[in-house]
Amino acid sequence: MGFRLYILMRKEFLQFFRNLPLIIIVLYCMTIDVYSAGSISMDIHDYPLAVYDLSKTEESRQVIEDLREPFFQITHVLQQEDEIEPIIESGAVAVVVIFPEDFSRKMGAGEPAQMQVLLDGSISNSSELAAGYIANIVARRNIELMMTKWNVTPSAEQVVPQVVSAKRNWYNPNLLDRWNFSLMEFFVDLTLIGILLIATAMVNEKQFGTIEQLMVTPLRTWEIMVAKIVPMVVVLFFASFISIFVILVPVTGIPFQGSVVAFFFVTLLYVTAISGLGLMISTISSNLSDTVLFSILVLVPIMFLSGAFVPMEAMPNWMQTLVHFSPLKYYIDLGVGIFLKGNSLIFMWRELVALTAIGAVSFTVGALRFRKVFR
Amino acid sequence: MRFCFRRYLAVMRKEFLELKRNHIFFLMTILAPVIFYFLFAYGLPLDAKNSPMGVVDLDKTATSRELIDQFENATDLFNLKVVANDYDEAVREMNLGHIRVILVIPTYYSQKLKKGIPVEVQVLVDGAYPNTASLMGGYVDAILANYSSQVLAKYAATRPGYAAADAVPIELMASGWYNSAFRSDDFMVPAIIALVMIFFPPIVATISLAREKESGSILNMYCSSLSKAEYLLGKMTPYVLIAYANFLLFLAFTVFIFDVPVRGSLGILCFFSFFYVASVVAIGLFVAVMLNSQVAAILVTFVGTVMPSFLFSGFMVPISSMEKNAQSMSWIMPTTFEIDMLRKIMVKGAGFSYLHKDVAMILLFCFGFFGLSIRLFKKRIG
Numbered sequence: 001m002g003f004r005l006y007i008l009m010r011k012e013f014l015q016f017f018r019n020l021p022l023i024i025i026v027l028y029c030m031t032i033d034v035y036s037a038g039s040i041s042m043d044i045h046d047y048p049l050a051v052y053d054l055s056k057t058e059e060s061r062q063v064i065e066d067l068r069e070p071f072f073q074i075t076h077v078l079q080q081e082d083e084i085e086p087i088i089e090s091g092a093v094a095v096v097v098i099f100p101e102d103f104s105r106k107m108g109a110g111e112p113a114q115m116q117v118l119l120d121g122s123i124s125n126s127s128e129l130a131a132g133y134i135a136n137i138v139a140r141r142n143i144e145l146m147m148t149k150w151n152v153t154p155s156a157e158q159v160v161p162q163v164v165s166a167k168r169n170w171y172n173p174n175l176l177d178r179w180n181f182s183l184m185e186f187f188v189d190l191t192l193i194g195i196l197l198i199a200t201a202m203v204n205e206k207q208f209g210t211i212e213q214l215m216v217t218p219l220r221t222w223e224i225m226v227a228k229i230v231p232m233v234v235v236l237f238f239a240s241f242i243s244i245f246v247i248l249v250p251v252t253g254i255p256f257q258g259s260v261v262a263f264f265f266v267t268l269l270y271v272t273a274i275s276g277l278g279l280m281i282s283t284i285s286s287n288l289s290d291t292v293l294f295s296i297l298v299l300v301p302i303m304f305l306s307g308a309f310v311p312m313e314a315m316p317n318w319m320q321t322l323v324h325f326s327p328l329k330y331y332i333d334l335g336v337g338i339f340l341k342g343n344s345l346i347f348m349w350r351e352l353v354a355l356t357a358i359g360a361v362s363f364t365v366g367a368l369r370f371r372k373v374f375r
Numbered sequence: 376m377r378f379c380f381r382r383y384l385a386v387m388r389k390e391f392l393e394l395k396r397n398h399i400f401f402l403m404t405i406l407a408p409v410i411f412y413f414l415f416a417y418g419l420p421l422d423a424k425n426s427p428m429g430v431v432d433l434d435k436t437a438t439s440r441e442l443i444d445q446f447e448n449a450t451d452l453f454n455l456k457v458v459a460n461d462y463d464e465a466v467r468e469m470n471l472g473h474i475r476v477i478l479v480i481p482t483y484y485s486q487k488l489k490k491g492i493p494v495e496v497q498v499l500v501d502g503a504y505p506n507t508a509s510l511m512g513g514y515v516d517a518i519l520a521n522y523s524s525q526v527l528a529k530y531a532a533t534r535p536g537y538a539a540a541d542a543v544p545i546e547l548m549a550s551g552w553y554n555s556a557f558r559s560d561d562f563m564v565p566a567i568i569a570l571v572m573i574f575f576p577p578i579v580a581t582i583s584l585a586r587e588k589e590s591g592s593i594l595n596m597y598c599s600s601l602s603k604a605e606y607l608l609g610k611m612t613p614y615v616l617i618a619y620a621n622f623l624l625f626l627a628f629t630v631f632i633f634d635v636p637v638r639g640s641l642g643i644l645c646f647f648s649f650f651y652v653a654s655v656v657a658i659g660l661f662v663a664v665m666l667n668s669q670v671a672a673i674l675v676t677f678v679g680t681v682m683p684s685f686l687f688s689g690f691m692v693p694i695s696s697m698e699k700n701a702q703s704m705s706w707i708m709p710t711t712f713e714i715d716m717l718r719k720i721m722v723k724g725a726g727f728s729y730l731h732k733d734v735a736m737i738l739l740f741c742f743g744f745f746g747l748s749i750r751l752f753k754k755r756i757g
Contacts, residue, residue, distance in 0.1 A: 025674060033682065039701055042421075042506040042692050063545070088552060089725050091715070094693070112546035121554025122722040123693045124562035125421045125506070131549050131557070132513025138547045139520035143527060145544040150531040161530050162493040163442065163523040165516050170469070172502030175512075180505050289582055289669040290399060296578075296677065297407055304418035311475065311504050313427060313454075314420045333472060336503055343470050 004219060008227035012201065016235060026197070026235070029189040030243035037185035038178035038252050044129050048093040050076035052084065055103035063115065066141055067097065071133045084118065094120035095130050107145075171340045182252045183339065184308040186243050187332050190236065191302060194271050195295045197232045198278025202374075203291045206282075211374070221371050229275050236271045237264070257342030263335065265345070266355070270331040273359025279366030283373040302328045327362070330355035382601055386609025390583070394613055400579065404617050408575050412625050415567045416633060421691070422559040423510035429457035429465040429474040438485035442496070445522050446478065452514050466499075475501040476511055491530060553638075553722045564633045565717040566690045568625045572652060573684045573710050576618040577659030577676050580611060584663035585672040597754050604749050607664075611656050611745075618652045629721075638724025644716070647734050650741040651713040655680070657744030658709075664748045684710040709740040 016022065049072040053060050068074065076093055078084060087093050098116040106113040117134055119127040143162070146152075152160045172179050205211040214224060241264075248254050256263075277298055285291045305319065306328035312320055323329050333351045337343040345352060394400050428446065432439050446453050456474055459465040465477045479497035487494045498515050502508045524543065554561040584607075587593040596606050623645070629635045637644070659676055666672045684690070687697070687704040688711045694702055705711045712733040719725040719733070727734075 021671060028678070033678075037686065040686050040692050040697060043509055044696055047696060089719075089723055090729050091693075091695070091719070094695075107544055112543055114546050114548055117547065117549040119549060119551045119557075120723075121551030121557055122562060122718050124551075124554055124557040124559050125691070126693055126696060127551060128422070128557040129509055129513065131551075132510065132517065134549070135547060136513065136516045136520060138545055139517065139524065142544050143520070143524055146524065146527055146531070149544070150534075152527070152531055152534070160493065161488045161491045161526050163488075163519055163526055164493055164495045165498055165519040166495040167498040167500060167512055167515065169500045169502035169508055169512070172505055172508070175502050175505040175508050177505045180503065287669075289586070289673055292670060292673045292677075293399065293403060293578070293582075297402075300411060301414060304414040309419055310421065311426075311472075311507055313425060313475075314422065314507070316417050319417050337470070337472075340503055341470050347467075348471070 004217075005223055005227055008219060008224070009231050012227060012231040013234075015201075015204075016197075016231065022197075022200070026193050026239050027242075029193055030186070030239045031247050033189060034182050034185045034243055035247050035251060038182035040181065041177040042125065043175065043177060044071055044126050044133075046073040047071055047095065047126070047130055048073060048075040049130075050074070050078055050084075050087055050093045050096045052078040052081070052096060052098045054101045055099040057104035059104040059107055059113075060099040063099070063138070063141060064097070066137050067134065071130070088118065088120050091120070094123055094127055095134070097134075110149075178252055179254045179340070182248060183254060183336065184332070186240070186248060187306075187328060187335060188299075188303050188308060190240055190243075190267075190271070191274055191328055192295065192299050193239070194232075194236050194274045195278045195281065195298060196292065197235065198229060198275045199281040199285070199291045199295060200288060201228045201232055202279070202282035202370075203285055203288055207287050215374070221374055222367075224374065225279070225367060225370055229272075229279075232278075233268070233271050233275065237268060240264075240267055254339070256339060258338035259344070262345045263338045266331065266334045266338065266352070269352075269355060269359060270327065273327050273355060273362055276359070276362030276364070276366030279370045280362075283369045302326050305329070306332055308332060324354075325358070327355060327358045330358070378602065378604055383605045383609045383612075386601065386606055387612045390610050390613045393583075394617075403575055403579050404614070405621075408571055408621050409624070411574060412567065412571045412628065415571060416560075416564050416628075419563055419567075419691075420559045421506065421563060422557070423507045423514075424451050425454045426452070426476060426507070426511050427456040427474045428453040428476045428478065429459055429468055430455065431459050431462050431465045431477060431479045433482045434480050434484035436485040438488060439480045442480060442484075442522060443478075445518050449514065449518055469499065469501055472501070472503070475504075475507065476515065478515075488526060553724075560633045561635050561722050562718070563690075564629050564635050565721045566688075566714040568622065568629060569651070569710050569713040569717055570684060570688070570690055571625060572618060572622060572713075573655055573680050573708075575621075576614055576652065576656045577662070577680050578673055580614045580656045580659030581663045581672045581676045582669065583610060583614065584660060585666070585669040588663070588667055589669050594756070597756065603752050603754055607660060607749055607752060608745070611653075611660055614656050614659075615649075615653045618656060619649055622648055622652055635721055637721050639720035639726065641720075643727060643730070644720045647716065647730075647737055648713065651709055651716075651737050654709045654737060654741035654744060657741060657748060661744045661748045661751075664752045680708065684708055687711070688714055690714060706736075709737055712736040712740075 049067065051064055051074055053064065076087060084096055088096065096118040098118070100114055103113045115138065117131065119131055121127055147160065169175050205214060249256055281291060281294045281298065285294055305323045305326040307323060308328065312323055330351045334348055334355065337348050430443055432443065447455055457465060457468050462479065468474045469477055477499040481494065484494050496519065500508045500512050551557050630637060658680055662676045663672050666675060683704060687701050688708060689705060694705050716730055716733040719729055
């Protein structure tokens with residue numbers, strides 16, 4: 001019995017390695033795609049900014065100087081008020097800083113000098129980041145101005161009370177979007193090809209009619225199922241190994257903080273869990289194109305309900321409830337926990353239990369459907 | 376051969392009938408796009424509101440309480456979830472992803488301030504979601520800077536020889552045009568209309584032609600009197616019409632469910648969006664004309680249209696802040712221009728004079744891909 005299982009598995013491996021397009025897709029997803037997902041950055045650098053300075057004084061120039069690096073670059077110096085609307089409307093700049101004529105006069109008189117900032121709200125995320133950076137730049141300048149004015153400048157003999165923010169970003173110290181996007185793409189791609197490979201391995205037999213030959217062999221249904229799943233799990237295992245140690249760690253530059261063994265243990269668990277979905281799809285689709293479509297249809301909800309792109313707490317409540325049923329959520333929690341944060345598995349036992357439970361359910365349902373259809 | 380309208384209509388009718396009798400197609404053209412629209416629209420909020428926060432107060436005085444209050448009073452921004460007694464407890468919660476920011480108030484915090492010594496307050500931000508982290512970090516810094524200037528003002532006022540601390544030197548008046556609250560919905564949801572359209576119509580169009588090629592039923596067309604244009608256009612028209620109906624439905628959802636305004640001309644938006652919808656169908660058609668295998672055609676359409684549209688269309692990041700390579704990638708798909716047009720018309724209320732580039736590119740993609748497909752389609756075997 002063990003022998004015929006081995007023979008069938010060998011056949012599956014042979015079949016996979018002779019299917020060049022499939023190998024190319026798997027490699028593309030796990031290397032180039034994972035890498036290129038990291039090529040966009042949501043943070044702003046050298047963000048185009050326009051200045052409309054009516055005051056033209058030392059004080060306003062000082063603030064403009066502060067704005068320069070590294071977040072903004074001053075691309076437009078406006079001379080007239082009616083230039084403002086077209087450049088924002090056309091999208092040439094998203095930030096306009098205006099200093100009114102009485103800017104330095106008011107500052108000298110001890111009145112608040114107003115500095116106006118117009119932001120393009122239609123690109124809300126970048127504008128909000130820009131607003132935050134400007135607010136901090138101005139706040140720092142304000143503190144300096146106040147100290148000079150009240151003659152309480154900190155020096156060797158004089159200390160001044162202040163609450164200083166010592167901010168540190170954990171897990172991703174420079175907040176590189178690249179780390180996050182590439183890592184999430186890896187999780188998502190592994191899910192896609194995981195479902196796809198297991199489903200196609202079965203549907204291929206259906207489409208080419210070789211399923212009849214399998215049925216008349218002495219192999220039992222569960223043996224066929226195991227022989228289909230195990231080779232694909234092995235392939236996925238190696239594919240993720242390549243993705244991590246050829247792309248994510250050396251090229252994308254994400255440090256692997258936790259235990260590699262724990263990470264691959266969790267990956268194995270996850271791949272087994274989604275193989276249940278692959279089995280289910282293989283029972284409802286009769287040809288390869290349906291398989292691909294169903295895989296995409298299953299993948300996207302799992303992906304969006306996982307917290308792969310935005311943290312869970314930002315979603316509406318009904319959606320947060322659904323997130324608890326997505327196996328990808330727990331895999332990401334565990335994967336990111338081990339990879340980026342260096343957590344130990346015991347520490348995340350809740351996630352581990354949840355992933356095992358979801359995996360057990362999906363695998364059982366898949367296996368039962370499979371037995372019903374292929375016997 | 377002249378273009379015969381009657382023959383075109385006949386192909387179109389046949390395609391409609393086929394569509395009606397195929398359950399998977401029904402699922403793909405009507406049900407799935409609606410589900411996807413809602414998943415995208417609700418599932419990608421970019422703003423960092425109500426971020427769960429933890430505080431480690433090692434000082435435990437009225438002064439430290441005052442600082443914590445600054446965060447509690449910042450409504451909508453932070454949600455004070457954990458008040459830990461020690462550092463390790465808070466770190467554990469952060470490692471589990473239950474909180475995203477930790478504020479550590481050191482011992483002797485109030486004593487130092489009273490003596491007039493600067494105090495460092497440690498802020499630890501969960502960098503696992505970099506965008507959220509940048510936003511949260513910005514809020515924290517702003518709150519602390521604001522509080523620090525209050526402390527400074529109080530201190531200056533107590534010192535002899537100084538007039539009562541007068542107002543803040545520079546008063547920042549920031550205002551967001553078009554979307555003063557920086558609502559993520561106004562930014563994301565219009566773009567999501569264009570993005571969902573790149574998901575299904577091209578794939579469905581690809582399948583409809585690739586399937587006929589694979590099953591051999593295309594031979595019927597080869598030996599008929601149909602011209603290439605009549606056949607391909609007739610075949611694609613149902614998909615364009617269904618996709619356009621989807622588009623109008625999503626536009627209505629966006630306006631009525633997500634409260635995104637339409638400040639510009641609805642007429643211009645709907646008119647030119649028709650060509651966008653047609654152009655995405657044409658992309659699917661083009662792939663199916665070039666490839667013979669169904670699976671390959673589906674995967675090429677998916678990898679070639681959906682993935683780049685997600686990354687390079689300016690959907691999450693404005694194109695101006697992308698790197699040079701990514702900026703050039705944004706030119707190769709119509710989605711970039713449709714997203715730009717949707718945002719400009721709906722949120723900015725921009726007039727037609729600001730839309731020349733978008734409209735020209737959408738028309739180019741539409742007629743270009745249909746033209747190429749008709750040109751390269753071969754009405755022969757082998």
